[in-house]
Structure formats: structure tokens, C-alpha cells
Amino acid sequence: MDSETYCVFQDRKYRVGERWHPYLEPYGLVYCVNCLCREGGNVLCSRVRCPSLHCANPVYIPQLCCPRCPGDGMLSWEHHEPDTFRQPANREARHSYQRSYDYSSGLGSVRQAGSLPKYSSSRTNRGVIADPQQASGTIVQIVINNSHRHGRVCVSNGKTYSHGESWHPSLRAFGVVECVLCTCNFTKQECKKISCPEQYTCKYPQKIDGKCCKVCPEEIPDPHSGDKDYLCEETIPVFESVFLEKGETVRKIAVMTDNSAVAEIHVWIIQKGVLRQFYTEKMSKEEFEEQQEFKQITRTTASQWKIFSEGEVQISHMCETRICRTELEDLVKVLYLDKTEKGHC
Incomplete structure (x- = not known):
């Protein structure tokens, strides 16, 4: 075609x-x-x-x-x-x-994990962290139809985690906490301390960066293999434009790869903090480069851009009837790469 x-x-x-x-x-x-x-x-x-x-x-x-x-x-x-x-x-x-799920009543709530109150175990099905002191991050809650049909996506420091994914939390004062592991599931974000073994299979285990527990020499990963391909994924520039038009905020996020002749532009129409509509546009590379309204804000990868694009649908029905500035900002943060992803290659 x-x-x-x-x-x-x-x-x-x-x-x-x-x-x-x-x-x-x-x-x-x-x-x-x-x-x-x-x-x-x-x-x-x-x-x-x-x-x-x-x-x-x-x-x-x-x-x-x-x-x-x-x-x-x-x-x-x-x-x-x-x-x-x-x-x-x-x-x-x-x-x-x-199919029987009802999306018309989809509501979302975002709360900083550090400010969440403590609940007894009998109420953990409401999606709060068992111990709010364990980790920092944001829980995005989507309630579908009623309290018995729900799911969640966890967002921590601008990164999105789906059900079953695990990560080490990051605290502003200490950086990545390697000895705490958080897991996102359908009902809550769980964080727990990692217990290191008392005995090792080797005589002289070593402590290495990025690991909580000591490891035996044969288990130390080769720095020239592993996740290098992922971390060295080609980056593409991300541009943004924000302006007011007829009482509505129009926010545009755009990317353009080096080998592409067109720019992909995602447009959000926001009215009084509520996302009313979103759509995509295509623009030739020559025409896009003449647009003075766009300013580069970061560089991202194709995989992060895909997460961003799919997240638009989720944000749309989360923010149907309420102000969603925090959720929109969290979605944009997905495009920003951390230092390890930028500087590994």
C-alpha cells in the first residue's frame, strides 16, 4: 500500500x-x-x-x-x-x-509511594505498598468497572513496569538500592530486602558493582557481552512543542530518525488539565526542520518510544474525567534515558 x-x-x-x-x-x-x-x-x-x-x-x-x-x-x-x-x-x-470488562468507568490515581499511608495486610488488595519506606516511585492505578476488576502499571523514576517485572528502587540520596528488589503485580508494588547466602560455592567470593551479594569469580559477567546491544540501541532525538489555542493546551511530542524522510508527531489536546483527545501526524523532514515551535528535549530509543506510544491509550481513558498533569509528565519521562543507558557504549 x-x-x-x-x-x-x-x-x-x-x-x-x-x-x-x-x-x-x-x-x-x-x-x-x-x-x-x-x-x-x-x-x-x-x-x-x-x-x-x-x-x-x-x-x-x-x-x-x-x-x-x-x-x-x-x-x-x-x-x-x-x-x-x-x-x-x-x-x-x-x-x-x-470483552465483558467495562472501560467507561476507568479511573486512575497516582500517589507518591513515600506519602502512602500504611495499611494492614487485609487491605493490600487496594494496591498500596506494604511498607512505604521501602522504595520510591509512583503507582498508576486503573480501576475497571468495579473494585474487583482492576490492574496496575507501576512507574518508578520515570520508568514503566508491567505485571511481573522487577527492579531495584532508586532513592534520591543513595542512588540505586541494590539490596532491595521491587516487583509489580496486578494488585500492588512489593519491595523486599534481598538476603545474601551465608555460604558460597567458591572460596573467595567477590563484591562487584551492581550486585547486592558477593559472587564467585566464574559468575562475574563479561563486561563486553550481555546487555550491550540493548544499552547501545541507537538513539533518536525527541522534540516538544506546547502552546495555547482557543482555551486548550496543545502539546506535541515528535521524533524523527536519521534514515526516515518523515517526522512522527503525537498531539495531545488538553482542556483544564483533562486529556480530551490525542492523535498522530506525519510531516516531511524538510517541513519539520522549518518548524520553529519544536525544541529538542532529549534522545530516546525505539523501544522507549514504543512504550510511550502505547501508554497514550492508557493515559487517555485514565484521565477521562479528572486532571492528569502528573500522569502525562510521567509518560514523557519514559522517553528520558538514564546515565547507564546513555554512557554504556
């Missing part, structure tokens, strides 16, 4: 005029967000606006965003012809059991 006749969103191609629901791990399709492929390869994503209902007990229907009153027919504002509204087939099949 010609580049002007299709759009690329989350690594999938869509024809001009085609509509779809974006996909968000681990929940599947987000039925309360509609995306449209426009001419020029630009993508426009906006939330479904649900009208007020006249009944006291509305019901939620699988694969629909808005609730409806019992006995009502198909909601016209959610119905789309099958030839213009497509769902990603391979992803839908993997998460078809989650």
Missing part, C-alpha cells in the same frame, strides 16, 4: 477511513476509545461520549462502551458498519474472555 493510503498504529496498518478500538495490555480492546485513519497517514483517537440515561439501573453490554437502559436497542453512537470498523483479530482472539 502507498504510504498516503494507510496509517500505522501500534505496529498495525489501517486503510484511510478505517476505524478501530486500540489495544491495551493486559485488558485487550479499549471500547471507549475510537481511532480513525485519516488521509496523509494521520491517526485520530477520541473517547466515546456517553449520553445521560433515564433509567436507574443501566446495564453494560460486552464490546460496547456506554451503558444502556434495559430494553433499549443498539446505541446509534456506538454502532459502526463492519466494513469501516475493524478490531485487531489476532489480539482480540488472545483476550476475547475480557
Whole structure:
């Protein structure tokens, strides 16, 4: 297909005029967000606006965003012809059991871990850290439909961690705390102290940087192998533009690779602190270089840019009805690389 006749969103191609629901791990399709492929390869994503209902007990229907009153027919504002509204087939099949989730009530809360109150173990299912003194970071909570259907993404020092991922926390005064390990799961961020063995298999274990416990000489990694390829991933410049237009804040984040003839621009429309809409634009390299509004803010990698792009969908339905300046700033921080990633090569 010609580049002007299709759009690329989350690594999938869509024809001009085609509509779809974006996909968000681990929940599947987000039925309360509609995306449209426009001419020029630009993508426009906006939330479904649900009208007020006249009944006291509305019901939620699988694969629909808005609730409806019992006995009502198909909601016209959610119905789309099958030839213009497509769902990603391979992803839908993997998460078809989650269609009954309701995204229309998605709420988010972000609190600094250091300020979280202590709760007893009987309340740890609400997503707080068992001991707030153990680590610094931010918990982003997404509540879907009710308190029994929820998931979380943990953000610590600008880095995003999904369910099952582990990391060493970073404290401002001490740097990375190698002897504390934090893990993100569906219900809470757990941090615990690492216990080192009393005996080792070798006679003279050694203490090395980046490790809490001593290691035997044969276990010391080769500094010229391992994660070098990841840490040496090619970086690309990130540009930003922020301005006011008709009472709304328009924030643009853009990247352009050296071997690409076009710049990819992500546009956020923010009204009174609420993210109302986001979409992507493409602009030729020559035209982009003439734009005086963009200023370079950092350099990032393709993998971090992908995390940023997928995070837009999550932020969109988190910030449906409340101010989300903190969440938006945390998402931008994902693009910043730490010193080890910058200086390893």
C-alpha cells in the first residue's frame, strides 16, 4: 500500500477511513476509545461520549462502551458498519474472555509511594505498598468497572513496569538500592530486602558493582557481552512543542530518525488539565526542520518510544474525567534515558 493510503498504529496498518478500538495490555480492546485513519497517514483517537440515561439501573453490554437502559436497542453512537470498523483479530482472539470488562468507568490515581499511608495486610488488595519506606516511585492505578476488576502499571523514576517485572528502587540520596528488589503485580508494588547466602560455592567470593551479594569469580559477567546491544540501541532525538489555542493546551511530542524522510508527531489536546483527545501526524523532514515551535528535549530509543506510544491509550481513558498533569509528565519521562543507558557504549 502507498504510504498516503494507510496509517500505522501500534505496529498495525489501517486503510484511510478505517476505524478501530486500540489495544491495551493486559485488558485487550479499549471500547471507549475510537481511532480513525485519516488521509496523509494521520491517526485520530477520541473517547466515546456517553449520553445521560433515564433509567436507574443501566446495564453494560460486552464490546460496547456506554451503558444502556434495559430494553433499549443498539446505541446509534456506538454502532459502526463492519466494513469501516475493524478490531485487531489476532489480539482480540488472545483476550476475547475480557470483552465483558467495562472501560467507561476507568479511573486512575497516582500517589507518591513515600506519602502512602500504611495499611494492614487485609487491605493490600487496594494496591498500596506494604511498607512505604521501602522504595520510591509512583503507582498508576486503573480501576475497571468495579473494585474487583482492576490492574496496575507501576512507574518508578520515570520508568514503566508491567505485571511481573522487577527492579531495584532508586532513592534520591543513595542512588540505586541494590539490596532491595521491587516487583509489580496486578494488585500492588512489593519491595523486599534481598538476603545474601551465608555460604558460597567458591572460596573467595567477590563484591562487584551492581550486585547486592558477593559472587564467585566464574559468575562475574563479561563486561563486553550481555546487555550491550540493548544499552547501545541507537538513539533518536525527541522534540516538544506546547502552546495555547482557543482555551486548550496543545502539546506535541515528535521524533524523527536519521534514515526516515518523515517526522512522527503525537498531539495531545488538553482542556483544564483533562486529556480530551490525542492523535498522530506525519510531516516531511524538510517541513519539520522549518518548524520553529519544536525544541529538542532529549534522545530516546525505539523501544522507549514504543512504550510511550502505547501508554497514550492508557493515559487517555485514565484521565477521562479528572486532571492528569502528573500522569502525562510521567509518560514523557519514559522517553528520558538514564546515565547507564546513555554512557554504556
